[in-house]
Amino acid sequence: MPVQIDIEHVARLARLDLTDEEKRRLAAQLGAILEHAAKVGEVATADVPPTASAIPRANVLRPDEPRPSLSADEALANAPATADERFLVPRIVEIE
Amino acid sequence: MSELCDLTATELAERLRAGEVSSAEIVESCLRRADAVDDRVEAFLTRTQDVARQQAVVADERIAAGDAPAVTGIPIALKDVLTTRGIRTTCGSRILESYVPPYDSTAWARLRASDAVLLGKTNCDEFAMGSSNENSAFGPVHNPWDLDTVPGGSSGGSAAAVAAGEAVWALGTDTGGSVRQPASLCGVVGLKPTYGLISRYGLIAFASSLDTVGTFTRSVRDAATLLSTLGGRDPMDATSLDEEPRDHTAALTGDVAGLRVGVVREAFGEGVQPGVRASVQAAIDRLADLGASVGEASLPHTDYALSAYYLIAPSEASSNLARYDGVRYGLRVEGGDSVEMMSRTRGAGFGPEVKRRIMLGTYSLSAGYYEAYYGQAQKVRTLIIRDYERAFTDFDVLVSPTSPTTAFRIGERADDPLAMYLSDVFTIPANLSGMPAISIPSGLDEAGLPVGVQLTAPILGEAILLRAADALERAIGFDAVPRLVRDLGGS
Numbered sequence: 001m002p003v004q005i006d007i008e009h010v011a012r013l014a015r016l017d018l019t020d021e022e023k024r025r026l027a028a029q030l031g032a033i034l035e036h037a038a039k040v041g042e043v044a045t046a047d048v049p050p051t052a053s054a055i056p057r058a059n060v061l062r063p064d065e066p067r068p069s070l071s072a073d074e075a076l077a078n079a080p081a082t083a084d085e086r087f088l089v090p091r092i093v094e095i096e
Numbered sequence: 097m098s099e100l101c102d103l104t105a106t107e108l109a110e111r112l113r114a115g116e117v118s119s120a121e122i123v124e125s126c127l128r129r130a131d132a133v134d135d136r137v138e139a140f141l142t143r144t145q146d147v148a149r150q151q152a153v154v155a156d157e158r159i160a161a162g163d164a165p166a167v168t169g170i171p172i173a174l175k176d177v178l179t180t181r182g183i184r185t186t187c188g189s190r191i192l193e194s195y196v197p198p199y200d201s202t203a204w205a206r207l208r209a210s211d212a213v214l215l216g217k218t219n220c221d222e223f224a225m226g227s228s229n230e231n232s233a234f235g236p237v238h239n240p241w242d243l244d245t246v247p248g249g250s251s252g253g254s255a256a257a258v259a260a261g262e263a264v265w266a267l268g269t270d271t272g273g274s275v276r277q278p279a280s281l282c283g284v285v286g287l288k289p290t291y292g293l294i295s296r297y298g299l300i301a302f303a304s305s306l307d308t309v310g311t312f313t314r315s316v317r318d319a320a321t322l323l324s325t326l327g328g329r330d331p332m333d334a335t336s337l338d339e340e341p342r343d344h345t346a347a348l349t350g351d352v353a354g355l356r357v358g359v360v361r362e363a364f365g366e367g368v369q370p371g372v373r374a375s376v377q378a379a380i381d382r383l384a385d386l387g388a389s390v391g392e393a394s395l396p397h398t399d400y401a402l403s404a405y406y407l408i409a410p411s412e413a414s415s416n417l418a419r420y421d422g423v424r425y426g427l428r429v430e431g432g433d434s435v436e437m438m439s440r441t442r443g444a445g446f447g448p449e450v451k452r453r454i455m456l457g458t459y460s461l462s463a464g465y466y467e468a469y470y471g472q473a474q475k476v477r478t479l480i481i482r483d484y485e486r487a488f489t490d491f492d493v494l495v496s497p498t499s500p501t502t503a504f505r506i507g508e509r510a511d512d513p514l515a516m517y518l519s520d521v522f523t524i525p526a527n528l529s530g531m532p533a534i535s536i537p538s539g540l541d542e543a544g545l546p547v548g549v550q551l552t553a554p555i556l557g558e559a560i561l562l563r564a565a566d567a568l569e570r571a572i573g574f575d576a577v578p579r580l581v582r583d584l585g586g587s
Contacts, residue, residue: 010455017440033517034459034469038403039403043475054305054555055337078198090433
């Protein structure tokens with residue numbers, strides 16, 4: 001059975017504007033893909049540990065030495081909007 | 097035929113050292129070929145002719161001075177997901193259409209330090225998500241063997257460029273088969289090394305636990321040469337392995353006597369085209385003729401690998417692609433508040449396949465579904481790794497078709513994501529397990545399209561993988577030329 005998905009909810013979580021046509025198409029396609037993908041449940045039993053990375057590495061550090069990094073101009077060069085050496089975004093807090 | 101642009105890098109490096117040819121001449125040969133065919137192949141998103149000509153001059157000086165590494169002066173194309181300082185890098189996406197990175201990927205930095213020559217950035221499926229190159233926001237790539245068919249994906253532009261002589265070799269990335277499958281469909285060699293052997297720094301992330309830089313070449317020896325330049329520890333990538341750079345060509349002895357070759361039973365079932373089956377079987381017979389001992393291997397969870405991959409990769413992608421928020425780089429579509437701005441930006445900037453995978457990944461990671469989908473997929477990943485570990489107690493390398501089919505027609509699978517995903521059914525397990533794998537051409541099918549045979553070795557088994565592939569390549573002696581190149585005559 002194709003999986004039923006609350007497309008509006010998932011799109012909101014993903015911060016993704018979708019047209020009504022996209023929502024219709026995605027609901028059908030994701031339902032079919034997830035039905036196939038749910039096969040993982042057939043063999044993934046409780047005694048099998050999960051793998052997040054095939055070659056796990058932990059606490060990989062490099063020496064904490066000062067060295068040149070991007071200038072503010074380089075870091076801001078691709079930004080859609082900047083002001084005063086900062087990224088400019090829509091207002092996120094209300095001012096009294 | 098045999099223009100300079102059609103030769104292997106190994107032959108060109110020998111001629112460069114002998115003073116018979118200059119890097120500038122090789123570069124001009126590649127540029128002429130691209131001028132002649134790229135309006136039909138569409139392998140490149142950005143061509144860097146001026147950069148290439150300048151770099152060739154420097155390379156020729158270095159070669160004349162006598163201290164040049166093997167890659168010096170050889171022109172290369174890079175998949176447009178690898179950052180190049182000052183040169184546009186789009187990931188095949190509208191959202192990064194005008195992004196100019198302020199830094200080099202480690203892969204390109206190492207090539208540049210050796211005075212390799214950059215021809216340009218190649219077309220690919222958007223954010224490397226796809227198996228046909230039809231998901232590029234800038235239009236599909238056409239397979240040089242038949243322009244009505246796909247080159248495979250996601251590194252389709254790199255594969256097609258090497259097949260058509262537009263570049264001597266190229267880099268791609270392989271998350272679920274995105275180097276090996278297009279190499280197979282385009283009749284070139286595609287190497288995906290062990291996860292972490294080549295740094296991912298500057299590889300714009302799709303699925304971080306699977307993403308691997310890989311190579312497209314005209315011979316296994318060329319692949320070994322490129323890997324020798326690219327491989328080894330990088331402090332800029334925490335997942336990079338603690339390996340010293342080494343000369344991988346030393347492994348190419350041509351001797352596979354006694355090598356234990358396991359034929360993957362699950363990779364010869366329904367869905368594998370008869371022409372693919374016959375060609376791969378003939379390659380296996382060659383290995384036996386060379387003195388390898390051939391037996392049957394089993395990876396019993398192969399059927400589940402695809403399901404696990406299409407949960408794990410989208411989950412990681414949905415997290416990685418959260419960075420495209422209209423703030424620091426890329427497209428911005430204005431909105432009343434920051435959330436509306438982000439949602440509009442992402443809705444306008446991403447194409448259908450990327451949206452599909454972000455939604456799939458977001459769902460798989462969301463409260464209430466995480467355990468049933470992402471959690472279970474991670475367990476299947478363990479089972480896939482165990483399958484390989486068991487098989488590699490009996491065998492040194494495993495062999496299978498690279499992809500179940502040869503190149504399919506543009507548009508044929510565009511409306512059926514599941515059918516498209518099946519292209520990668522034999523390549524995905526090596527990404528889930530991190531193991532090195534290579535596709536080499538085994539011959540042509542009845543329609544004259546290339547078939548690829550895949551070899552897989554254990555973690556850091558590059559020496560045995562490349563040795564086996566090189567010996568097999570010599571025995572097969574694949575020397576067919578794409579129709580597009582043949583039709584150029586003595587151009």
